[in-house]
Structures are given as C-alpha cells and as structure tokens.
Amino acid sequence: MRRNTFKPDLLTAVRKTVNPNAEYGRSICCPFHRETDPSLHIFENQSWYCFGCGKGGDVYDFLGFLRYGDSWDSRNKEMFREIKKSVDNSEFIKVYVDYNAQTQMPEISEETKEAFLMAAQTYHQALIYGMESGADTARSYLYSRGITDKTIRKLKIGYAGRSELHKKGITLRPDERTVYLEKMKNAGFIKYGKEYFSNRIIFPNITKSGDVLTLTGRALNPAAKRYLNIPNVRKKLYLLELADPEKELYITESVTDAVSLHQLGYSAAAVNGTAMSKQMKASLEAYKKIIIVPQNDMPSMNAACSWCEAIPRCRIMLPEYIDGEEKDVNDILRLEGEHTCGSKLRTAADNLLDCSDYAERVRKKYLLWSKNENQH
Numbered sequence: 001m002r003r004n005t006f007k008p009d010l011l012t013a014v015r016k017t018v019n020p021n022a023e024y025g026r027s028i029c030c031p032f033h034r035e036t037d038p039s040l041h042i043f044e045n046q047s048w049y050c051f052g053c054g055k056g057g058d059v060y061d062f063l064g065f066l067r068y069g070d071s072w073d074s075r076n077k078e079m080f081r082e083i084k085k086s087v088d089n090s091e092f093i094k095v096y097v098d099y100n101a102q103t104q105m106p107e108i109s110e111e112t113k114e115a116f117l118m119a120a121q122t123y124h125q126a127l128i129y130g131m132e133s134g135a136d137t138a139r140s141y142l143y144s145r146g147i148t149d150k151t152i153r154k155l156k157i158g159y160a161g162r163s164e165l166h167k168k169g170i171t172l173r174p175d176e177r178t179v180y181l182e183k184m185k186n187a188g189f190i191k192y193g194k195e196y197f198s199n200r201i202i203f204p205n206i207t208k209s210g211d212v213l214t215l216t217g218r219a220l221n222p223a224a225k226r227y228l229n230i231p232n233v234r235k236k237l238y239l240l241e242l243a244d245p246e247k248e249l250y251i252t253e254s255v256t257d258a259v260s261l262h263q264l265g266y267s268a269a270a271v272n273g274t275a276m277s278k279q280m281k282a283s284l285e286a287y288k289k290i291i292i293v294p295q296n297d298m299p300s301m302n303a304a305c306s307w308c309e310a311i312p313r314c315r316i317m318l319p320e321y322i323d324g325e326e327k328d329v330n331d332i333l334r335l336e337g338e339h340t341c342g343s344k345l346r347t348a349a350d351n352l353l354d355c356s357d358y359a360e361r362v363r364k365k366y367l368l369w370s371k372n373e374n375q376h
C-alpha cells in the first residue's frame with residue numbers, strides 16, 4: 001500500500017499550464033481533446049477526470065499527458081522521472097495527499113444503512129405515485145429507454161424531486177419528522193437545507209435481502225453533472241449483489257445498460273463510470289465467468305481494455321450496433337426493442353472475444369478514428 005506523501009498541487013499545475021481560472025470542484029475545457037463545453041473536472045482530492053475523452057489521474061498524469069500526449073504512461077519510469085523532475089524543480093506548492101484516506105473508507109454504519117433504505121423507499125414511491133411534472137418526466141425518460149414498470153419495481157428505481165425528503169417529512173408527525181430529516185442529513189442526503197439528489201432518477205444498489213448499499217442519481221437536467229453518487233461511501237458495482245456467482249456476469253459501464261441487461265434476463269453489474277477500483281475488482285473474485293460489454297465509443301473501449309488488464313480471465317461481448325446511432329445496449333433496446341436486442345445479445349454471447357483479440361480490434365479502430373479526426 002502506498003504511504004501518505006507530499007505531491008505538487010494539482011490546481012497550481014492546471015492554473016500554470018492551461019487555465020489560470022481553474023478551481024477545485026469545477027470543470028474546465030479539456031486540453032486533451034477538442035471541446036467548447038468544459039468537461040474536465042478537478043476534484044478536491046487532487047485528482048482529475050475528463051468526462052469527454054476519459055483521461056484522468058493525478059497531477060503527474062495531467063502534466064504527463066500535456067507533455068507526452070497519448071503516449072504518456074505513468075508506469076514508464078523514464079517518462080515519470082522526467083515529469084517529476086520538472087515539477088520538483090518548480091515553485092509548485094506541495095500538498096499532503098493522504099492515500100489511505102482515499103482508499104480506505106469506513107464501512108457504513110447500521111444507522112446509515114437504515115437511512116439509505118428509507119431514502120430509497122421515499123424516492124421509489126415518488127417515481128411510482130408522484131403527481132408533479134418532474135415525476136412524469138422521470139417516468140417518461142425510463143419508458144423511453146425501454147425500461148418497464150416491472151423492472152422499475154424490481155430494482156426499486158426512484159425519483160427525487162427538488163425537495164422529496166422534506167415533502168415526505170411533512171406527512172410525518174412533528175417529532176417523527178425531526179428524527180427523519182436528521183437521519184437524512186447525517187447520511188448526506190440533505191446538506192445546508194438542500195437535497196443532494198434533486199431532480200434526478202435514483203438507482204439504489206440493492207441486495208437480495210432488500211438492503212441498499214449505495215444510491216446513484218442520474219440528472220434529468222442535461223446541463224447538470226450526469227451521475228452523482230452519495231459522497232463518502234465507497235463505490236460498488238451496481239446490481240452485483242443480485243447476480244449469481246455460478247453464472248455468467250456481464251459488466252457494463254453505465255447503470256442503464258446493467259438495468260437493460262437485467263431486464264432481458266442476464267446477470268449484470270455496472271461500474272458506473274470508466275474507473276474500476278481495486279475494491280470492485282476484488283468483489284468480482286467469486287464470480288466464475290465474467291463478460292465485459294463495452295460501449296461503442298473510444299473512451300469506453302479504452303476503459304474496457306483497462307478492465308481486461310485488471311481481470312485477464314474475462315471475455316468480451318460485442319453486440320452489433322448500428323454505428324453512429326447506437327452506443328450501448330440500452331440504445332439497442334430503446335431503438336430496436338426487446339426482441340431484436342435479445343437476439344443481438346444471444347448472437348454476441350455465442351461469439352465472445354478474448355482480451356487480446358479485443359485489444360487488437362480497439363487498436364485498429366483507434367487508428368481509423370485518429371485518421372478521421374486528423375482529416376477534419
């Protein structure tokens with residue numbers, strides 16, 4: 001395990017090199033791909049991630065990509081030494097990075113567990129019975145993605161309006177209300193009087209026994225950050241607890257893909273992003289057959305290659321996408337319906353790829369893609 005250490009400050013590095021107005025907790029336009037709307041987010045824990053091109057890492061990765069472009073590899077000793085030397089000699093502020101704090105989050109308490117369950121129930125009720133327009137929008141969104149009522153009920157999918165928990169509080173006796181809202185506050189659902197998940201579709205990560213491990217909120221407003229997770233809780237693979245370790249387990253990047261596969265009768269779990277943590281990898285150990293289902297775009301394909309490295313025994317399933325229109329399994333379900341989606345998945349399941357075959361395909365596609373990019 002890495003020890004706590006001092007590192008050059010990420011924000012200083014970003015401000016000095018690409019954007020003097022960068023701030024922690026905000027996004028800037030990514031210097032590594034062409035864009036006009038900022039999608040490179042700078043996190044307070046000294047890490048960064050671009051939601052556009054999928055690059056991310058720490059201060060050394062940021063400076064490494066700037067200097068070496070796509071050939072940057074932090075494991076390449078020579079490159080790493082060069083970058084480290086250049087910042088060690090500069091006047092960057094050194095910050096203390098507590099790696100243990102980042103990697104060892106405490107297991108959640110019984111009280112928090114109870115709060116997660118209560119919040120998930122409130123959100124689920126709001127999605128099913130909610131009368132206001134936001135609940136309608138949430139239901140329409142899910143139906144438009146081909147997700148059925150049966151799946152919504154089974155997976156306890158919910159909707160959080162602007163003040164869903166406060167609204168629930170009003171239905172309780174005053175003494176109960178105080179306790180309820182205090183619980184929601186302690187669990188991170190209410191901060192400074194505002195609700196953390198507001199105007200979002202809620203995907204609780206449930207277990208077979210009905211516990212809720214974490215909650216993820218998908219924004220209904222396209223301008224908001226697309227996915228939010230409850231802070232200070234270790235991310236877990238979404239829906240993993242519902243899977244049977246003896247059967248094939250299909251790993252997706254997006255939550256909606258895992259929901260789609262689940263609806264079609266597969267055991268599926270979502271990473272909910274491109275970064276598979278060590279804990280996620282460890283949680284897969286009991287599963288005999290792991291099949292990765294990558295999305296049909298460059299950042300996702302790169303992510304899938306890194307998952308292959310983490311789980312070399314896995315295989316890859318590539319459903320037939322209508323190029324340009326369909327990016328993931330949920331797109332196939334949405335645009336072509338359950339029947340066609342089901343048969344495409346069965347065909348793909350009969351033609352699984354090994355990691356090395358897949359990596360070769362991605363490499364070819366990347367070459368083609370970068371050639372097209374250069375022609376623009």
Ligand SMILES: [Zn+2]
Pocket residue numbers: 030031032033040050051052053054055
């Ligand atoms: Zn980018």
